Amino acid sequence: MPLPDTMTVIAIDGAGPPEVLKPIERPLPQPGPGEVLIKVAAAGINRPDVMQRKGLYPPPPGAPDIPGLECAGRVAAVGPGAERYKPGDAVCALVAGGGYADYCLAPEPQVLPVPEGLSFVEAAALPETFFTVWTNVFDRGRLEAGESFLVHGGTSGIGTTAIQLAAAFGARVFATAGSAEKCAACRDLGADIAINYREEDFVARVKEATEGRGVDLILDMVGGSYTPRNLDALAIEGRLVQIAWMGGPKIEADFTKLMTKRLTWTGSTLRPRSVAEKGEIARSLEAKVWPLLTAGRVKPVIHATFPLAEAAKAHALMETSAHVGKIVLTNEG
Structure with a gap:
């Protein structure tokens, strides 16, 4: 299927409470060298997203202003030099931003296959943590x-x-x-x-x-x-x-x-590290931890899910600290 020209993203409309998270339309990004474009099925919520929304944790240089540090879905397109994945592959990825959207760019070294037996919601809860x-x-x-x-x-x-x-x-x-x-x-x-x-x-x-x-x-x-x-x-x-x-x-x-x-x-902090450094962590996880996930010995704990458009409600829940495990946005678009 041809890709759309635009996509829905969750933008931060000025630093403030959860209500500043607003769905808007943006142009569809194009994968550059070594990048993978993921059609997002689910995106994890993390404390740094809350801090960014409050104006306390700006994205690093070159990162999208859209919040979201992890996502899962299917590969939609790949850029020059990206060789491991092909369109249609089920993947999850650690990103420096952009997860709260219909599509998200990720450097290929930070992309991992969805562990066998896990859903996209479960896979989206993996990368950041x-x-x-x-x-x-x-x-x-x-x-x-x-x-x-x-x-x-x-x-x-x-x-x-x-x-x-x-x-x-x-x-x-x-x-x-x-x-x-x-x-x-x-x-x-x-x-x-x-x-x-x-x-x-x-x-x-x-x-x-x-x-x-x-x-x-x-x-x-x-x-x-x-x-x-x-x-x-x-x-x-x-x-x-x-x-x-x-x-x-x-x-x-x-x-x-x-x-x-x-x-x-x-x-340490994770977000500002280089693609190469994050890629090394990804390879260790794939070799040592992904088999535990596939075997069911370790599993992501999902507390609640919200549709992408209700990101504000997801942030409000996170700020109560009442959750056990992860809060995940789902995207049927």
Whole structure:
């Protein structure tokens, strides 16, 4: 079928509340060298999308102003030099923007086949969280079988992914969450111990469960007042990986623990990285994680779906933090 000249996208009509997300018409983009044009069937919602909508996280140079960091669908066209995929192939992709649209461009190295047995909605929930967890927990955090691992926000998209992957690769998993129901969800996903941070001190619970040793690795998206407590909860030679600052980036802590416990504190962002770097992560995921998805040992957790035109409702739900797992936009157009 011939491609249309225009497409519907969700634009940000000035920084503000969810209602600034508006469907508009834009010209259909054309794939350039090494690019794939995807007819979007589903697109994942992520916290950076919310920050971008609020004017707090502008897209990197060259990225579309349309929000959306991941999508899934069928290849519609390929640019010069893009050789792996052909029109009609079922794929999902990590993108620097543009997912909230009928069509989305993606660099071919960041495109992955939809794992066998998964729907487009499930596949659209994979790239942003799985790329983030893999590069931070396993590459930077160096998590190994037999080690102990704590993830904060265990029922977020990142959290549900981190729990499952850490458990699948043989770690003892701790997770924090904000209710008894969310703690139960963490345990269902593979967490050995789930800690209700509203009722328990996670440091004390970790120390109790590890006979005073602490955990080997923490993945944190909170920062703020959690930082000194994270340092307390880490074992000797422990590692702290920071991926967000939802509790604020300004902190006060006793940093002598970095030296006395020989800790490593690192962090990263994903969106500004080069295509080559993201392509390396994609190849690792395809080799080591995609087989787990195909086998059903790991699965994306979908909390709710909304039609593309109702992106504002999806953002409003995300801001309540009531969800467990991912919120996904669907596109029948």
